[in-house]
Amino acid sequence: MTRFMEEAAIESMAEKVGDIMRNAFVFNIDGVGVKGKDGQTIMDAADQAGIYIPRLCDVEGLEPQGSCRVCTVKVNGRPAAACTQPAAEGIEVENETLEIFNWRRDLIRMLFHEGNHLCPICEASGRCELQAMAYRLGIFQPAKYPYLQPVRPIDASHPDIMLDTNRCIRCGRCIRASKDIDGKNVFGYVGRGMHKRVGVNGKNLAQTNVHLDDRAIALETCPVGCIIRKGLGFFTPIGQREFDRAPIGSTIEKAVLKRGKK
Amino acid sequence: MKKRLATVSLAGCFGCHMSFLDIDERILDLMKLVQFDRSPLNDFKKFKKRCDIGLIEGGCCNEENVHTLREFRKNCDVLVAIGQCAIMGGLPVMRNAIMHAEDPLRECLDTAYLNSPTVFNASNDIPNDPALPLLLDKVYTCAEVVKVDYQIPGCPPSGDTFWLAMTFLLKGTAADLPYELIKYD
Ligand code: SF4
Ligand code: SF4
Ligand code: SF4
Ligand code: FES
Numbered sequence: 084m085t086r087f088m089e090e091a092a093i094e095s096m097a098e099k100v101g102d103i104m105r106n107a108f109v110f111n112i113d114g115v116g117v118k119g120k121d122g123q124t125i126m127d128a129a130d131q132a133g134i135y136i137p138r139l140c141d142v143e144g145l146e147p148q149g150s151c152r153v154c155t156v157k158v159n160g161r162p163a164a165a166c167t168q169p170a171a172e173g174i175e176v177e178n179e180t181l182e183i184f185n186w187r188r189d190l191i192r193m194l195f196h197e198g199n200h201l202c203p204i205c206e207a208s209g210r211c212e213l214q215a216m217a218y219r220l221g222i223f224q225p226a227k228y229p230y231l232q233p234v235r236p237i238d239a240s241h242p243d244i245m246l247d248t249n250r251c252i253r254c255g256r257c258i259r260a261s262k263d264i265d266g267k268n269v270f271g272y273v274g275r276g277m278h279k280r281v282g283v284n285g286k287n288l289a290q291t292n293v294h295l296d297d298r299a300i301a302l303e304t305c306p307v308g309c310i311i312r313k314g315l316g317f318f319t320p321i322g323q324r325e326f327d328r329a330p331i332g333s334t335i336e337k338a339v340l341k342r343g344k345k
Numbered sequence: 346m347k348k349r350l351a352t353v354s355l356a357g358c359f360g361c362h363m364s365f366l367d368i369d370e371r372i373l374d375l376m377k378l379v380q381f382d383r384s385p386l387n388d389f390k391k392f393k394k395r396c397d398i399g400l401i402e403g404g405c406c407n408e409e410n411v412h413t414l415r416e417f418r419k420n421c422d423v424l425v426a427i428g429q430c431a432i433m434g435g436l437p438v439m440r441n442a443i444m445h446a447e448d449p450l451r452e453c454l455d456t457a458y459l460n461s462p463t464v465f466n467a468s469n470d471i472p473n474d475p476a477l478p479l480l481l482d483k484v485y486t487c488a489e490v491v492k493v494d495y496q497i498p499g500c501p502p503s504g505d506t507f508w509l510a511m512t513f514l515l516k517g518t519a520a521d522l523p524y525e526l527i528k529y530d
Contacts, residue, residue: 195433199442200433200529201429201435201436201438201439202429202500202529202530203429203435203436203500203529203530204436204439205530208529208530209530214529217527217529218524218527218528219524221522221524221527222527223496223497223498223522223527224495224496224519225426225432225488225493225494225495225496229489230433230434230438230486230489232434232438232441232442232483233442234442234443234444234446235442235444236444237444249442321530330524
């Protein structure tokens, strides 16, 4: 244990020295100068500067995968995923233009229309990132898309965990958490194109080596209400749930407001 | 001139109408501006005149819902879908996609009237009286049946949401709901 801690300390020191040695530079997000350094993505640098770029498949602590495209920004006029695109000296990034806003709204709408999202009966309602993103982007008027109403399976085989794939947005967060953090492969993609879905490495969840302490099934891993803890239910009263209190992204925006006050 | 307002509850639970009444005493102010036409709130079953605004609660789960909704579209200048049932089918829409069911409607009826552990149904009949409106193969959202102009989300939308949305609708524009009032539950 101590050995591990020593190693960790050396590692973190090395990281700090590296930070100093690595080149810091400046680039623009919506015309505002933002500091970045080598190895950072646009998203990392924006977070540090207190600028929120909407995202769904990217989450603190996991490698970015760049698949949901909600974080799309324009870099020198060309669309790119902010969670995977490296920040670079002098680039001009557009984040909050009407065009990009509409792209993001359409992406979020399509996610609602291609799955079965019955928020009134969903345990994740109020802490769901998809729903919160729709709220933040002000989506409530009729959309041009039909509701596909797919028939998707529910896996209730496990005594403590349930999968309701009607709500899965295939962000791959559970897959990366299982592989990179838990060192397992409980979840994985199966199928291609629009038939791509998330499967488990067994006949059903009960037949896998999933464990309740796995990061893959931690509450903050699944952005929606697909991976559900049985018996937990609607644990926060309406009005006090995470996104009842403040819009998604406001912790990133507030963090800098606070820092600025010092 | 007062605006004419019609409302109806289709495949909904009436919760949206109840929530409308949560505008409380503000309904007195509303009455100064609108004249209720066909609505379950005054129990008028037919349109008297053409209306400016029609509010629809619930989607379409039976034939009668479709007729009523078309009637509303014909008689209202602006049609507004209210609540998740009208917008995306809400809870009734769960019967459209039942896992492993070849015939989801059959499965739904069998479970409701025959197979549920708490069912007492000595005759083993599924209600099928000619007086009952014919069930549709699946539940349809309002926008799948007619053109819908605006939506007010929520299950149900809160009284405050109704109030704000009504003030916008009476001005003739789409509601601009603030963050706190956009809810899908
Ligand atoms: S996962 Fe999110 S968007 Fe989907 S039904 Fe649940 S709360 Fe609604
Ligand atoms: S189960 Fe949840 S975390 Fe995994 S891919 Fe689906 S939405 Fe993402
Ligand atoms: S949206 Fe909710 S409150 Fe309104 S009719 Fe449907 S179930 Fe009832
Ligand atoms: S957050 Fe960047 S693509 Fe999903």
